[in-house]
Amino acid sequence: MTHYALIMLAAGVGIPILAALNAALGKLIGSPTAAGVVLFAVAFGASVLLLFLVTGPQALSKLGGAPKHLFLAGLLVAFYVLSITHVAPHFGVGNAVFFVLIGQLISAAAIDHYGLFGAQVSPLTAMRAAGIGIMALGVAVTQLA
Template identity: 70%
Template sequence: MTNTSYALIMLVAGIGIPVLAALNAALGRAISAPAAASVVLFVVAFLTSLAVVIFTGPQAIAKVATAPKHLLLAGALIAFYVLSITYIAPHFGVGNAVFFVLLGQLISAAAIDHFALFGATQTPLTWIRASGITVMAAGVFITQIAAR
C-alpha cells in the first residue's frame, strides 16, 4: 500500500469517529442506557473484528498471551472513549465532544511521536510541527467559539 492509500483509509476512519459518536449516542438515548449502547457497539465491533481475524489469519490470536500486558490497556482506553462519548455527546453536542477529543489526540499524538512511545516511529516535535499543531488546536478552538 502507498502513503496515499494509508491517508485515505485514515481519512475515512476519521470521518467515522463523529458518525460513531452520533449513532451510539442516539442508540443510548433510544434505549435510555448509554452504557448498554456501548456494550452493543462492542459486541458488533467484536463480531466484525472476529470475522476479519478469521479471514486474515486466526493464528495471531495465540500470540496475544506473549505480548506485553500493558498493551492491553488499549481496550480500556477505547471503552473509556466509547462510554464517555456515548454519555456526553447528547448533553454537550457531538461536535463539541469530538472537537475536544481531537484536541486531546493532537497533544497525545505529538507526545507519542516525539518520545517514540509504545514503539512508534520517532518524529521530533520541532518548532514547525509545534506551530502546525498549535494552528490545528486554534482551529478547534475557533470552531467552538463559532458554534456558540
C-alpha cells in the same frame, strides 16, 4: 502511503458518525452504557469475522507473550466509546469530537516525540509545534462560531 491516508480519513469520518449513532442509541434505550455494550458486541463480531477472513485465528497465538500494558488499549477504547456516548447528547457531537481532537493532537505529539509504545520517533520541532498549535486554534475557532 496514499492508501494509508485514505484509510485514516475514512476512520476520521467514521468517528463522529459513531458518536452520533451510539449517542442516539443510548438516549433511545435510556442507557449509554448499554449502547456501549451493543457497540462492542457488534465490533467484536466484525473483528472476529475479519480475523478469520484476513489472517486466521493463528494470529492470536502470540498473545500470551505480549507485554500486558499493551492490553490497556482496550480500556482506552472503552473509555472513549462510553464517554462520548454519554457526553454527546448533552454537549453535542461536534463539541465532544472537537475536544477529542485537541486531546489527540497533544497525545500524538508526545507519543511521536518520545517514540512511546514503539512508535516511530518524530521530534516535536518548533515548526511541528506551530502546526499543532494552528490545528488546535482551528478546532477552538469552530467552538466560537
